Amino acid sequence: METTAASRYVRRLLARVRAFDTARPGVWDATVTAMWTVSALVDATGGGWRTTSADATVPTWLVVVLDLALVLPLYWRRRHPMAVLAAMAVAALVSGASGALLQAGYMQLFPVFHIALTRPPRALLSAAALLAPPLAVASIRFPTGYGSTGEGGWDLLVVPYLWAFALASLAGITVRSRREERVQEVERAAAAERDRIAREMHDIIGHNLSVITGLADGGRYAAAKRPEQAAQALDAIATTSRQALAELRRVLRALDPEAVRSPQPGLADLPALIDGVRAAGLPVESEISAAPTLTPGAQLTVYRIVQEALTNALKHAGPDARTTVTLAHAPAATVATITSTTPAPASPAPTAGQGQGIAGMRERAALYDGTLVCGPLPDGTGWRVRLRLPREDSPS
Template sequence: MTTDTEETPRPPGTTGPSRHAQRLLDHTRAFDTRRPWVWDTAVTLLWTVAALVDAAGGWRNTARDPSVPAWLVVTLSLALAVPLYWRRRHPTAVLAVMAGATLVSDGSGAFLQAAYLQMLPLFHIALSRPPRALLWSLALIAPPLVTDAIRFPSESWDQRVVPTLWAYALVALLGIAVRSRKDHTAGLVDRARRLEIERDQEVRLAAAAERTRIAREMHDIIGHNLSVITGLADGGRYAAARNPERAAQALEAIGTTSRQALAELRRLLGVLRDDEEDAARDPQPTLADLDTLITGVRKAGLPVRFETRDEPPARPLPPGAQLTVYRVVQEALTNTLKHAGPGAGARVTLTYTPDDVRADITNTGETAPPPTPGQGQGLTGMRERAALYDGTLECGPLPTGGWAVRLRLPREDSPS
């Protein structure tokens, strides 16, 4: 009996009597799993009654010696039927007890038909025990057959022994077939569960990766724009008393930067909505937007020198690689605004080679302090972006003071 209490899945479209029969079978299996003693008791009582009915006189129709004492026939009948209660838990021991009773039955000439009940424990041996247990079963079943054939040689061996052995062999094959089907079903169930676990893990990993990407984008967008706005606000506050016109320009720049930040934030949040077309209408920044980025940083009060070495390649970088360069430059300049101190300046150098694209961002201000626990997300985000395109990112203090960030991204058509 199966140990699974859930209903067996049914193919779609199963209706009518077959569906009700399958449902009844599922409920029967579930009940047997919860209370196995009920079924074992019912089977044992059924065959015990049948054996005792045969012991009342019907056994003489097939007996080799009808003069066998009645008490011996009743005793053998009980020995062949009662052990069936333990056939599922101890099938080999049950078969041994029944084989002993069968040996006495065939040796005495009673030849009780209840001996064929040995097929039940034999089936459970084939169903739940190792294959070598069937060899021991043959050693238990064969002696009574041989004893009967020798003691009462009224029929030939092929009529007395071979048909019975074939019947036992078919029962063993049936048990093996049921066992193979159960193992196959259990394997499918286990595989389905493992696939479900792997699917859940992949979903969690994808969700974690997406959260990391969104957090990185949020950090780059909000961190940079807030730093620019802070610089513009500080500059406007100092200029308000001496040069109101410069203060108005600072306020205008603050408004422009705020609108840009809001637009980028809306684009990022649009990715989380179901309407992907609306989210993709606003393109991601590219290398062509570096001039606008650097202009905004200059307005915030940080002198930036931008230099491009060699001509851009005829075939442009992929949009993702261009976004990586843009974000790294953006993060480096943002860190300069926040940490380099007054009087600092920055230099951005973009170099194109046949094999790669390099971006060097240096500043002449103070060296940024090491990040405390829970901070430093910008450096981590830059390294993650570079790693996505097999690139490298190096950052650290300069011997002459200041800080340097060096990014290298290989071209797609260059050797990895």
């Protein structure tokens, strides 16, 4: 428990540091540069640099100048990493040629990290080319000895730099890859949310407009002979329009994470949906068994697929069509079947795979490992849509 609490604290602390860095990058860069500048000056004026130098007689003023040249450019390392590395390489070249061999030369790894983080991979070759001359000059001038003991060799000078360069490059590439993965995850989530909203808008607008169209057609014919039925049709149009507006507002409010969302439609709303389709002029018989416990998302999937199937029947089945909706619940799955039939062979309906409606139904079913089968009846007198949605507490 203590380890978990400590890791959470560290994550929160790192998150705050990253947030501060994002909000005030200049302050962070100045702080880092100042910290390393103080360390370099302490090393230069205190004589600590002599423990790793090949020539301890290098003037102190030159050591101070070289240290400053190796750390002050760090302030611009994120904005211009290649230019910073080039400037630092000049100071590192003088350090190697003079025999000072300052440890501040390792500061070159900071711009190397940012090159790997923000530049194309080939830029690392240019960075390696900038680091090579100082190491070559130092190795040629002092091939057999450096440091306070007079021991060592060129390999002990070059190999640590090679390892450090490799680690800095790998760290930059790793952080870059993780950032790109996070960006891709955000983009995928945004695309999925756009698709979800598009499906909701299609289902809401398509269904309600189809119902309103049916009611308007019926009201137009009834206006001449049965004014009371025309008035009922107008009332139904007004009710359907208000429902459509309410659902659209709910979908649009979903774009605001702080908004209070109204409940999504579920299986309990199917009778009202069917009544609305009947009012629009499509005879519908229903057989809906008692529902087991289904998640809100699964219920919304069933509701939207039934809604889309009824909308298609209302638009394509013809005036003499009859539609049956059955909803059955087995231990392993929930099955919804919507069948539209006509007395004579119906006009060709959209084939499976055409239009946004069928594609949207398939996508909704796939989200819950369901299967959707739709197509004409064998005798050509109708169309059937069958959804099988596995129970979440049963094996897939």
